[in-house]
Amino acid sequence: MSVLRALLFTAALAATVGASSPATKAAELLVGNKSADTVWRLSLRDGRRIGEFRTGEAPHEIAVAPDGRSAVVTNYGEAKTGSTLSVLDLVGGTPTRSIDLGQHGAPHGLRFLPDGRRVLVTTEASASVLIVDVGTGEIEREIEVGAGTGHMIAVSPDGQVAYLTKIQAGTVSRIDLQTGTKTIERPAGKGAEGVAVRPDGAEVWVTNREDGTLTVHDPRTLAVKRRMSSKGFPIRVVFSADGTLAFVTNARAATLAVFNARTKVPVATVSLSRDDMTYQPTMLGNAALPIGVVAAADRPRAYVAISGGDRIAVIDTQRWQVIDYWVTGREPDALGIVAE
Numbered sequence: 001m002s003v004l005r006a007l008l009f010t011a012a013l014a015a016t017v018g019a020s021s022p023a024t025k026a027a028e029l030l031v032g033n034k035s036a037d038t039v040w041r042l043s044l045r046d047g048r049r050i051g052e053f054r055t056g057e058a059p060h061e062i063a064v065a066p067d068g069r070s071a072v073v074t075n076y077g078e079a080k081t082g083s084t085l086s087v088l089d090l091v092g093g094t095p096t097r098s099i100d101l102g103q104h105g106a107p108h109g110l111r112f113l114p115d116g117r118r119v120l121v122t123t124e125a126s127a128s129v130l131i132v133d134v135g136t137g138e139i140e141r142e143i144e145v146g147a148g149t150g151h152m153i154a155v156s157p158d159g160q161v162a163y164l165t166k167i168q169a170g171t172v173s174r175i176d177l178q179t180g181t182k183t184i185e186r187p188a189g190k191g192a193e194g195v196a197v198r199p200d201g202a203e204v205w206v207t208n209r210e211d212g213t214l215t216v217h218d219p220r221t222l223a224v225k226r227r228m229s230s231k232g233f234p235i236r237v238v239f240s241a242d243g244t245l246a247f248v249t250n251a252r253a254a255t256l257a258v259f260n261a262r263t264k265v266p267v268a269t270v271s272l273s274r275d276d277m278t279y280q281p282t283m284l285g286n287a288a289l290p291i292g293v294v295a296a297a298d299r300p301r302a303y304v305a306i307s308g309g310d311r312i313a314v315i316d317t318q319r320w321q322v323i324d325y326w327v328t329g330r331e332p333d334a335l336g337i338v339a340e
Contacts, residue, residue, distance in 0.1 A: 026043055026044065026045060026050075026340060027043075027044040027045075027298070027337070027338060027339055027340045028041050028042060028043055028044055028050065028337075028338045029041075029042040029043075029044055029047075029294070029303055029312065029335060029336070029337060029338075030042075030062050030064065030071055030088075030334075030335065030336040030337075030338060031305065031312065031328050031329070031332045031334075031335060032055070032059040032060065032061070032062050032073060032292075032332065032333055032334035032335070033059070033328060033329030033330050033331060033332050033333075034058050034059060034060065034282075034307070034330070034331040034332070034333045035058070035282075035329075035330040035331035036329035036330040036331070037054065037055050037056065037057055037058065037059065038052055038053065038054055038055060038059075038329050039052070039053045039055055039059060039062065039071075039073060039086075039088060040052050040328060040329055041053075041090075041338075042312070042326055042328075044296070044299075044301075044337070047312065047314070047324065047326030047327070049327075051093060053086070053088050053096050054095075054096055055073050055075055055086040055096060056073075056075025056077070056082055056084045056086055056098065057075055057076075057077050057078055057079075057080070057082055058075065058076045058077055058078045058082060059073045059074065059075055059076070059086065059333075059334060060074050060075075060076040060107075060108050060333060060334060061073070061074045061108060061109060061110040061152075061334045062110070062334040062335065062336040063110045063111055063112045063119055063336065064090075064112070064336040064337065064338055065112055065116050065134075066112060066114070066116040067116055068090065068338050068339055069089075069090055069091050070087060070088060070089055070090055070091075070134070071087075071088040071090060071336055071338070072085055072086070072087055072088070072110060072112070072119050072134060073085065073086040073087075073088065073110075073334070074107040074108055074109075074110050074121060075107065076106055076107060076108055077105070077106060081105040081106050081125055082105065082106065082107065083100065083101045083102065083103075083104060083105045083106075083107065083123075083125075084098050084099060084100055084101060084107075085098070085099040085101065085107060085110075085119075085121065085132065086098055086099075087099060087134060090338055099132060099134070099137040100137070101121070101123065101130065101132075101139065102139075103125075103126055104121075104123035104125065104126045104128055104130060104139075104142070105123060105124070105125030105126065106123060106124035106125040107121050107122065107123050107124075107130075108121075108122050108123075108124060108151055108152070109121065109122035109150070109151055109152040109153035109164070110122075110153070111153055111154065111155045111162075113131075113155065113159045113177075114155075114157075114158070114159040115159070117133060117134060117135060118131055118132060118133050118134065118140065119131075119132050119134055120132075120153055120155060120162055120177075121153075122145075122150045122151060122152070122153050122164065124149055124150065124151065126142075127144060127145055127146055127147055127150060128142050128143060128144055128145060128150075129142075129143040129145055129150065129153065129162065129164060129175060130142055130143070131143075131177070131180075141180050143175060143180050143181070143182065144182075145164055145166075145173060145175070145182050146182070146185075147168075147169070148166035148167075148168050148169025148170075148171060149166050149167040149168040149169070150164050150165070150166050150173070151164075151165055151166065151167050151193055152164070152165050152193055152194055152195050153165075153195065154195045154196050154197045154204065155197065156197055156201050156219065157197070157199065157200070157201045158201070159177065160176070160177055160178060161174060161175065161176060161177060161219070162174075162175040162177055163175070163195050163197065163204050163219075164182075164195070165188065165192040165193055165194070165195045165206055166185075166192060167191055167192060167193050167209075169185075169192070170187060170188060170189055170190045170191060170192045170208065170210075171185050171186060171187055171188055171192060172185070172186060172188045172192060172195060172204065172206050172215075172217060172222055173185040173186075173222075174219075174220075174222055184221065184222050185222075186217070186221075186222035186223065186224075187224075188206040188208055188215045188217070188224070189206070189208025189210070189211035189213050189215055189227075190208055190209075190210035190211045191208055191209035191210030191211065192206050192207070192208050192209075192215075193206075193207055193208075193209050193235055193236075194206065194207035194209075194234065194235055194236040194237040194248070194249075195207075195237070196237045196238055196239055196246070197219065198239055198243050198261060199239055199241065199242070199243035200243055201219060202219065203216050203217065203218075203219065203225070203261075204216070204217040204218075204219050204222070205217075205237050205239075205246060206237070207230065207234035207235060207236060207237050207248060208234065209233045209234055209235050209251070210233075212229060212230060212231040212232065212233070212234065213227055213228065213229060213230060213234070214227070214228045214229075214230050214234060214237065214246075214248060214259070215227050215228075216228075216264065226264055228259065228264055228266075230248050230250055230257050231250065231253060232250035232251070232252045232253020232254070232255060233250055233251040233252035233253065234248050234249070234250050234251075234257070235249055235250070235251045235291055236248065236249045236291060236292060236293050238293055238294060238295060239261060239295075240261075240295045240297075240317075241295070241297035243261055244260070244261055244262065245258055245259065245260065245261055245267065245295070245317075246258070246259045246260075246261045247293050247295055247302055248293075249290045249291055249292070249293045249304060250290075251284060251289045251290060251291055251307075252284075252285075252287070252289070254271065254272045254273035254287065254288040254289070254290060255269050255270060255271055255272060255290075256268075256269070256270040256272060256290065256293065256302070256304055256313075256315065257269050258270070258317075258320070267320075268320035270315055270320055270321070270322065271322075272288055272290045272304060272306060272313050272322065273287075273288040274288075274309075274325075277309050277311075277325075278309075279308035279309050280308055280309075280310070280330075280331075281308075282307045282308050282331050284307070285308075286308065287308050288306050288307075288308050288309055289306070289307040289308040290304045290305065290306050290307070290313065291305050291307050291333045292304070292305035292332070292333050292334050292335040293305070293335065294335045294336065294337050295317070296337060297337075297339070298339065298340075300316060300317045300318045301314060301315065301316065301317060302315040302317050303315070303335060303337075305328070305332040305333050305334070305335055306325070306332070307331050307332060307333055308331075309325075310327065310328050310329065310330060310331065310332065311325040311326060311327060311328060311332070312325065312326040312328055312332065312335075313325055314326060
């Protein structure tokens with residue numbers, strides 16, 4: 001090989017490697033498009049689409065691995081009940097790998113355990129919570145949780161306990177992950193759906209969509225410590241990384257409600273609907289319908305999926321204003337942040 005050809009070959013190889021190298025990758029937002037069966041990768045710098053993964057039908061939730069190298073998606077299904085997980089390679093960008101859950105249909109709620117190797121998955125069709133090894137695709141444990149539509153799930157900081165909401169039952173359950181048993185189930189409110197554990201592990205918050213309320217529970221007994229109003233179909237709740245703020249999406253009111261997580265006092269209500277935007281039908285109706293929400297740990301921003309508008313609302317968390325809308329695929333819902 002001539003010197004010139006060798007140099008050209010080396011340069012081309014370096015360019016190819018650099019294109020997929022994690023060292024050159026900027027922070028990004030993962031967006032699950034429920035009606036397009038895709039996950040988009042958006043740059044957190046400007047909302048530009050930098051990649052796309054195909055998933056199974058109707059991806060509903062996304063969990064990003066602690067090391068940021070992969071993500072897992074629940075394929076809930078629509079006309080036909082789904083029964084798979086999609087595993088996304090965020091470093092190499094290789095084709096999506098699928099995990100078959102067999103008889104466990106309608107997977108929805110999803111969280112990585114602290115070990116970064118396994119995920120917890122709720123499966124509505126089998127009324128179960130599964131512990132799945134992402135690398136091998138093996139279901140390590142099946143935990144029966146009973147009727148009532150177990151939907152969303154959260155995990156304690158130490159990974160020892162999970163908390164499950166049931167929409168039809170209006171309850172929250174405590175699951176001991178060491179023994180694989182549901183130990184407590186207590187009332188939360190009608191349509192209990194969103195659930196999050198405060199980062200210090202001291203409280204469990206639940207959104208009760210039919211009641212228009214938030215309930216704050218003791219993590220050991222699940223007793224209700226506080227009940228707050230959040231009108232307009234509260235559907236998701238997440239905390240800021242430092243645990244000082246709680247963000248709640250009110251789907252039918254098209255607002256983001258923000259609470260002081262210590263005092264429980266409302267901090268802000270951000271309107272997410274626009275008169276000049278056309279909203280398309282979704283699984284919950286024909287309106288803006290914000291659902292998924294994530295808060296950045298390294299910048300004053302929160303991001304909300306506007307399911308009916310095929311947009312992400314970008315919110316300045318210092319001024320509490322929407323500062324941009326980023327284009328997505330059809331019916332965005334689940335969100336995940338991949339740090340630099």
